[in-house]
Amino acid sequence: MMKRLLITGAAGGLGKICREGMKGYADVIRLSDIAPMDPAGPNEEVVQCDLSDRAAVIELTKDVDGIIHLGGISIEAAFDDLLQANLAGTYNLYEGARQNGVKRVMFASSNHAIGFHKRTERLDETARLRPDSLYGVTKCYGEAVASYYYDKFDVETVSVRIGSCFEKPRDRRMLSTWMSPRDFISLMKAIFDAPMTGNLVMYGVSDNKSTWWSNEHAKFLGWHPQDNTEQFRDEIEAAFPEEDRHDPAVIYQGGMYAARGHFED
Template sequence: SDTKPILLTGASGNLGRMLTRELSAAGYTLRLTDIMPFPDELPKGTTFVKADLTESLAVVRQAEGCGTILHFGGVSVEKPFEEVAGPNLHGLYHIYEAARMFGARVVFASSNHSIGFHERPQGNQGKLDADCAFRPDGYYGLSKVYGELMGRMYWDKHGVENVNIRIGSCFPKPINKRMLATWLSYADLARLITRTIEAEKVGHCVVWGASKNPDSFWAADHRDRLGWEPQDTAEDYRTEVGHIVSDDPVEERYQGGGYCSIEYSRKD
């Protein structure tokens, strides 16, 4: 396994905290960073530095000597453009420059909102492959498109390897019908991240971040390069949450759900 330390941005967020627990328990050396204080007890051998992604020097200092940068930092929900741009556009640039400088691999927490304006498929027909068109459903999703394309460019131009995970809905449990398609269990994400660290060669890689859900909206991607297969399934929650839908037709029509309805003003 990789002996170099791993930088984890967004460590104080829900997924950052879960990954800190899982990866430190598995024996990885972690350097954590976030703009918010780390709310849990620091695992042994782990360091935490409070830093703003928009400040390039702080990012570079943290990344020195790291083999992998797990980039979970930044704005994680729909916000006005000016709030998204600092962390998600400038911050991401700093991450990629640091990766180029130190020869690190970037694992980018992308999102289904980079393709959120694709309609939901009917049954097994029309599931999306990872090379589908980007159809962002807001400024947040647009920043994830930019992040994925930044990875494309840094691989083509500088050979910086990167894995872009289009995370569906990563929560302890699915809470509505949409999540019977989009849910990613914490355990499946943790196993996926381990593979992104350990895989021999990844190039520029795009993976759908969903568990083994029969209702998934998504099909082919690059998971074979990582040797990852999800093991959990949202199906276990069908009777509990399968009837929970919104009365907003825009939300129910598109894959991005409620993000598509935010400030939606199209008339036809």
């Protein structure tokens, strides 16, 4: 049993899934976000915190055994906004972990860190970073920070390049990128149950027939996703027209993020 697990970004969609799914995993779950959250329940602590405030983040990470870092902006945005939430915020989180002796972090990376790879490519952890957006750039940065803090300070990280985590896929692209909430929670537990992780980069995706990503290198975690998108395929294909294979949003794994122009233009 872990004594205290910190979840940042606890007011967001993934944060709410994590809050519910990780109940009982640690003696205390510390929940943090800049946005309002539901009041603390049994064995919970609720701490409102701006990740760009280094002193507040160092206080937030005290007496913590592990961190699920979901905090920050999770969509494309202006650079100045991403600078504070995703760049400064991620640095502050890792500096807090270092100063407070936190030994393991799950960093919520994104498929948008590799979104300019084509869908015809099968990617593993060795794939070259090819961000499709400013948001994707911040996730490349986060993976680099994780690498630095492992090599220099022995803070272990599993950077999970999350595809799309909802109750069911919402379009044809998600037939390849979807991760079920059940598989997401089982992955979180596998990450903190493992005797060691080192600095690991992997993909957050269920056992989908048409996935573009391989987690063979991460088998040592003992994670076995249980769900796949085939049960939804007929419904999704009936609801959404056949894709144009010449459309950049279809050619590239990042979808619309790869097809759009620069956010600040």
